[in-house]
Amino acid sequence: MNWQSSFFALLTVAASADEEPPQPPYPWADEIRRVLAPPLKSLLEPLDTWLAGLPAWTGPVSATALFLAAVFWVLLLKREYVYLGAPDQAIWRDLRIWALLVTLPYVVIYWMF
Amino acid sequence: MDELAKNLAGIDLAIILVYMVGVLALGAFFGKYVHSAGDFFLAGKALPFWAVGMSIVVSDIGATDMMAGAGATYKYGIAQANFDWIGSVPATFIAAFVFIPYYWRAGVYTIPEFLGRRYNGIVQTIMAVIWLCFLTSMLAIMLWMSAKFLHDVTGLNQYLAVWLTVAIVGVYTVSGGLAAVVMTDVMQMIVMFVGAAALLFLCLWETGGWSGMREIIGGLGDETADHFKLLLPHDTTGPYPWTGIVFGLGIVLSTGYFAGNQAVVQRALGARSEWDAKAGMIFAGFLKLFIPILVFVPGLTARALHPDLPEPDSAMPTLVVDLLPPGLTGLMVAAFFAALMSSVDSYLNSCTTMFVSDVYGPLYRQVTRVALPQGQGLILGRVLTVVLIVVAGLTAPVIERFETIYVAIQTMLSLFQGPTLAILLLGILWSRTTGWGAVAGLVLGVSLTGLLSLLGGTLFAPADPAQLVKVFPSDDPFLFISFWSFLFSLAVTVIVSLLTPREPPEKLRGLVFGHVMKDDAAQAVLRERVNGS
Numbered sequence: 194m195n196w197q198s199s200f201f202a203l204l205t206v207a208a209s210a211d212e213e214p215p216q217p218p219y220p221w222a223d224e225i226r227r228v229l230a231p232p233l234k235s236l237l238e239p240l241d242t243w244l245a246g247l248p249a250w251t252g253p254v255s256a257t258a259l260f261l262a263a264v265f266w267v268l269l270l271k272r273e274y275v276y277l278g279a280p281d282q283a284i285w286r287d288l289r290i291w292a293l294l295v296t297l298p299y300v301v302i303y304w305m306f
Numbered sequence: 307m308d309e310l311a312k313n314l315a316g317i318d319l320a321i322i323l324v325y326m327v328g329v330l331a332l333g334a335f336f337g338k339y340v341h342s343a344g345d346f347f348l349a350g351k352a353l354p355f356w357a358v359g360m361s362i363v364v365s366d367i368g369a370t371d372m373m374a375g376a377g378a379t380y381k382y383g384i385a386q387a388n389f390d391w392i393g394s395v396p397a398t399f400i401a402a403f404v405f406i407p408y409y410w411r412a413g414v415y416t417i418p419e420f421l422g423r424r425y426n427g428i429v430q431t432i433m434a435v436i437w438l439c440f441l442t443s444m445l446a447i448m449l450w451m452s453a454k455f456l457h458d459v460t461g462l463n464q465y466l467a468v469w470l471t472v473a474i475v476g477v478y479t480v481s482g483g484l485a486a487v488v489m490t491d492v493m494q495m496i497v498m499f500v501g502a503a504a505l506l507f508l509c510l511w512e513t514g515g516w517s518g519m520r521e522i523i524g525g526l527g528d529e530t531a532d533h534f535k536l537l538l539p540h541d542t543t544g545p546y547p548w549t550g551i552v553f554g555l556g557i558v559l560s561t562g563y564f565a566g567n568q569a570v571v572q573r574a575l576g577a578r579s580e581w582d583a584k585a586g587m588i589f590a591g592f593l594k595l596f597i598p599i600l601v602f603v604p605g606l607t608a609r610a611l612h613p614d615l616p617e618p619d620s621a622m623p624t625l626v627v628d629l630l631p632p633g634l635t636g637l638m639v640a641a642f643f644a645a646l647m648s649s650v651d652s653y654l655n656s657c658t659t660m661f662v663s664d665v666y667g668p669l670y671r672q673v674t675r676v677a678l679p680q681g682q683g684l685i686l687g688r689v690l691t692v693v694l695i696v697v698a699g700l701t702a703p704v705i706e707r708f709e710t711i712y713v714a715i716q717t718m719l720s721l722f723q724g725p726t727l728a729i730l731l732l733g734i735l736w737s738r739t740t741g742w743g744a745v746a747g748l749v750l751g752v753s754l755t756g757l758l759s760l761l762g763g764t765l766f767a768p769a770d771p772a773q774l775v776k777v778f779p780s781d782d783p784f785l786f787i788s789f790w791s792f793l794f795s796l797a798v799t800v801i802v803s804l805l806t807p808r809e810p811p812e813k814l815r816g817l818v819f820g821h822v823m824k825d826d827a828a829q830a831v832l833r834e835r836v837n838g839s
Contacts, residue, residue: 222766223773229760230775241779244549245541252548256392261557263396270403277407278580285414288584292399295592299395304490306382 318636358586379605501641651830725751
């Protein structure tokens with residue numbers, strides 16, 4: 194779990210432990226939102242509408258494409274770069290193979306769920 | 307909870323005691339290998355890949371994460387697992403093959419130090435200050451939140467939990483530095499995995515296996531209809547739409563985390579070779595595969611067995627009380643302590659490293675015109691470790707009263723994630739990137755992130771959320787904000803760099819793709835740095 198999710202997790206814990214303090218008013222922030230939020234929303238809306246209309250398989254396919262793109266990039270790295278600093282040239286030290294093996298279960302999981 | 311507290315006797319207490327004595331002994335053992343600041347902060351550059359990988363993973367999981375992760379799964383389903391799955395690969399690959407080699411060859415201790423060498427002192431100072439604020443405040447928060455959790459689960463006195471952790475972590479971190487932190491992390495990871503695996507087995511047993519669990523949760527109605535979907539539609543009402551997960555988390559936030567988080571990178575910098583540093587990162591990506599299974603299956607089990615819990619975060623404690631027999635309860639409590647200690651020790655060590663490398667070191671050099679001697683760095687590191695952990699212990703009980711301060715610090719750090727990745731990436735890949743380009747990309751990128759967070763309602767939220775114009779599809783738009791701020795910072799850094807004079811080639815030597823030092827030269831720099839000669 195990376196720190197962003199830890200951050201929200203901590204907030205959840207804090208919020209569940211005590212009553213939430215009353216939210217102070219920020220009139221200047223409300224004013225900025227009043228002026229800038231509508232144009233930004235209209236700017237992003239076409240993109241949101243398009244993304245929301247994509248078929249359900251787009252998500253898993255995009256995730257899988259990300260995994261595969263990463264592993265193909267690693268497979269294209271030069272052997273010398275991958276082995277740099279290794280005490281020997283044993284096949285098990287080839288980090289390109291590691292990357293391939295690590296990616297496979299992720300692809301299977303994202304394809305299944 | 308009282309029922310569990312009563313169960314914590316005999317064999318459970320023995321297991322917890324053995325675990326704590328073991329951690330203390332192992333950590334203290336490494337003290338005899340620490341003779342210089344390089345030994346203390348970078349473990350003498352002797353860490354094998356498996357220790358680096360295990361330490362990276364276990365440092366990331368705190369006791370509160372175990373509880374909140376299960377709670378979020380209880381509420382939203384397996385989509386929560388994305389933070390460990392697509393949040394690890396491809397990020398660990400990019401960190402391993404793009405970032406880590408350059409940090410490693412530069413012979414730096416910290417990321418701000420790298421940014422200082424690549425760009426200038428302004429970028430180094432901004433990054434160091436923000437990270438120091440974050441790490442120091444997190445120490446106290448983690449101690450108190452975890453102690454609170456341990457109190458809820460075991461009935462253990464909160465103050466006792468805090469000071470027990472302070473004493474044990476303090477002793478081994480002061481004595482053995484990064485080597486002790488990493489090696490105890492290895493032991494703590496084993497304890498965590500064994501404890502969590504025991505709970506996982508009992509969870510699956512109680513629900514009739516994975517298919518039984520799916521059947522029970524599927525029968526709970528519309529609210530749990532998406533509980534077994536990893537990627538939810540773009541217009542989902544939940545916080546994790548697939549677009550945010552793939553682009554915001556998978557590309558920006560996770561890469562920023564593995565390449566830009568001092569606590570993570572420091573382990574790789576302590577590796578015994580560049581190969582071990584890269585392999586450690588990839589190994590961490592592999593181990594991350596198991597975290598959701600161990601932490602989040604209990605959340606689903608709680609949903610199946612107790613669908614009406616008043617608080618999702620009580621999912622894990624409820625299961626521990628319900629399912630674990632004596633003996634395994636002690637193991638699970640030891641696992642919670644392991645999660646807590648492994649996070650606290652990492653933050654503590656990273657904090658002292660940054661203070662010495664990015665604050666005191668540059669000041670010393672400016673005043674005396676010579677580099678900080680290794681011996682002095684070691685003493686300072688040890689003294690600071692004691693001071694920080696004691697202050698964290700003292701302030702832990704009161705930190706809750708200043709919730710707005712630590713929320714502000716956390717929010718501030720979250721604003722830096724996208725822009726930091728942008729300047730790190732350009733700094734390594736494009737020699738034309740200049741110091742002024744980086745300063746502009748960082749400052750304007752953070753400003754845009756702040757503005758988007760404000761518009762999205764996560765900063766200075768309106769008193770009435772109903773008044774909010776929904777700019778982003780998700781209620782928690784941080785995934786989208788990080789992506790847009792990353793792209794914006796990239797653009798600003800490129801434009802300003804092109805408008806400002808080039809950096810001299812000698813400054814870029816070894817720090818930028820295409821200007822890589824020959825390996826022998828890189829090794830000589832590292833040896834010189836580590837040995838202090």
